Amino acid sequence: MTLNVSFRDRLETLEESGKRKWVYAKLPRGPLTRLRTLVAGFLLAIFYLLPHIRMNGEPFVLLNIAKREFIIFGMVFWPQDTYLLGIAMVTFMVFIILFTIVYGRVWCGWACPQTLFMETVFRRIETWIDGSPNKQKKLRKSSWTFYKIYKRGFKFLVFLFIIGITVNTFLSYFVGVKDIIHAWSVGFQGWPVTAFLMGAGTFLGMFIYGWFREQACTVLCPYGRLQGALVDNDTMVIAYDYLRGEPRGKSRNNEIPGDCIDCSNCVQVCPTGIDIRNGTQLECINCTACIDACNKVMKQVSKPEGLIRFSTEKGIENRQQITFTPRIILYSTLLLLLLGFLTYLSLNRNIVETTILRTPGFLFQEQPDGRISNLYNIRLVNKSREDITLELRALNIDGEVRLPDGKIFVNAGSSSEYIFFFYLKSSLLHSKSSKIRFGVFKDNTLIETFSTTFVGPNELQIHEK
Ligand code: SF4
Numbered sequence: 001m002t003l004n005v006s007f008r009d010r011l012e013t014l015e016e017s018g019k020r021k022w023v024y025a026k027l028p029r030g031p032l033t034r035l036r037t038l039v040a041g042f043l044l045a046i047f048y049l050l051p052h053i054r055m056n057g058e059p060f061v062l063l064n065i066a067k068r069e070f071i072i073f074g075m076v077f078w079p080q081d082t083y084l085l086g087i088a089m090v091t092f093m094v095f096i097i098l099f100t101i102v103y104g105r106v107w108c109g110w111a112c113p114q115t116l117f118m119e120t121v122f123r124r125i126e127t128w129i130d131g132s133p134n135k136q137k138k139l140r141k142s143s144w145t146f147y148k149i150y151k152r153g154f155k156f157l158v159f160l161f162i163i164g165i166t167v168n169t170f171l172s173y174f175v176g177v178k179d180i181i182h183a184w185s186v187g188f189q190g191w192p193v194t195a196f197l198m199g200a201g202t203f204l205g206m207f208i209y210g211w212f213r214e215q216a217c218t219v220l221c222p223y224g225r226l227q228g229a230l231v232d233n234d235t236m237v238i239a240y241d242y243l244r245g246e247p248r249g250k251s252r253n254n255e256i257p258g259d260c261i262d263c264s265n266c267v268q269v270c271p272t273g274i275d276i277r278n279g280t281q282l283e284c285i286n287c288t289a290c291i292d293a294c295n296k297v298m299k300q301v302s303k304p305e306g307l308i309r310f311s312t313e314k315g316i317e318n319r320q321q322i323t324f325t326p327r328i329i330l331y332s333t334l335l336l337l338l339l340g341f342l343t344y345l346s347l348n349r350n351i352v353e354t355t356i357l358r359t360p361g362f363l364f365q366e367q368p369d370g371r372i373s374n375l376y377n378i379r380l381v382n383k384s385r386e387d388i389t390l391e392l393r394a395l396n397i398d399g400e401v402r403l404p405d406g407k408i409f410v411n412a413g414s415s416s417e418y419i420f421f422f423y424l425k426s427s428l429l430h431s432k433s434s435k436i437r438f439g440v441f442k443d444n445t446l447i448e449t450f451s452t453t454f455v456g457p458n459e460l461q462i463h464e465k
Pocket residue numbers: 238266269270271272273274275276283284285286287288289290291
């Protein structure tokens with residue numbers, strides 16, 4: 001069979017002339033659509049509610065870049081925790097790559113904000129206001145009558161309202177709900193950046209959901225572009241079973257037709273305007289609308305469901321159902337391990353970060369009582385929300401720490417620097433340089449340890465004493 005793959009040379013949503021072909025997607029119905037609506041409802045509820053939730057007296061999530069204050073799951077992270085951000089980014093990248101290799105574009109169809117809003121919110125509103133795809137097409141092509149102005153005006157007003165709430169919610173992740181309310185209450189006086197971001201976000205939202213739509217997935221999204229490099233024959237995709245479906249259509253020339261009756265329902269519901277029967281395509285966002293549409297048809301013609309289904313290219317070729325291969329299990333385990341590691345690091349983060357250095361220019365001093373002292377600089381960062389008092393003790397040797405006030409005070413969310421002497425009996429020194437392990441104590445509980453060196457006289461001098 002000679003395959004016609006000319007569809008790969010052009011975008012399904014562009015005409016030969018390069019003009020945009022508007023997609024009038026029909027709303028799908030079926031079990032997967034119901035499930036997807038539930039998932040979308042759940043994720044959207046999380047998105048809108050999260051900035052209002054507090055934990056341990058802190059917002060559940062706040063990423064205040066201007067104030068360098070980051071709160072995740074009610075835990076405060078400071079710029080000193082940047083290493084966690086680094087690990088989180090690496091985990092995220094590995095997660096994206098491994099997840100995509102195994103599960104394809106499931107993220108795009110089921111969790112990406114672009115699809116969530118476009119398919120679950122805006123397309124439904126559009127169908128509610130403008131009617132079926134045929135009516136939408138007619139309205140689009142009609143001239144600007146009062147009826148069209150009213151329809152367009154109403155639709156975009158509803159869009160604007162939803163996008164406005166969404167942009168406010170989104171910004172509250174970065175400045176906090178209280179600040180957003182305050183900015184509104186003072187008419188954004190003194191809040192020029194927030195006002196600008198709000199305006200820009202609203203404009204962008206209207207542009208994307210009002211006009212750009214599926215082009216964001218098919219032309220712009222870098223993750224979508226990555227698919228070509230990550231997806232292979234073992235990746236889970238939405239696939240048309242061509243062995244079962246072809247030749248499509250009614251019986252002709254004594255040919256026994258395949259299961260596809262060429263009704264084009266799968267194409268009509270596709271939000272990116274593609275025909276999945278052409279094979280796996282970069283534009284497919286795995287939304288499963290075509291599965292529901294085709295299953296409904298299969299039921300009507302009394303054929304088994306699953307002509308379009310979740311499968312792999314290999315699975316379709318070898319007529320196999322999707323199975324959990326060792327590769328899927330291995331990658332999934334790796335992902336879980338990485339996430340577990342990050343969670344462990346985040347939960348076991350120390351509230352105090354200590355840096356200690358021997359004061360430059362000072363070697364050691366011999367005290368009148370025969371002890372040797374070294375001078376150190378210590379810097380402590382308090383990552384908690386309360387002022388703390390700390391003590392410093394040597395853990396591996398019997399020596400004396402002498403601080404100006406005997407203790408260390410660090411205000412909430414800030415750092416303190418101290419200079420302290422450490423005294424050791426010379427009899428305890430066996431070489432020019434000894435390793436000292438210090439412990440930082442809060443309420444007599446050891447919360448951090450660190451090591452440094454103690455410099456004394458050289459061996460010859462020690463023995464002479
Ligand atoms: S081909 Fe099917 S799964 Fe892919 S985007 Fe279109 S309707 Fe969604």
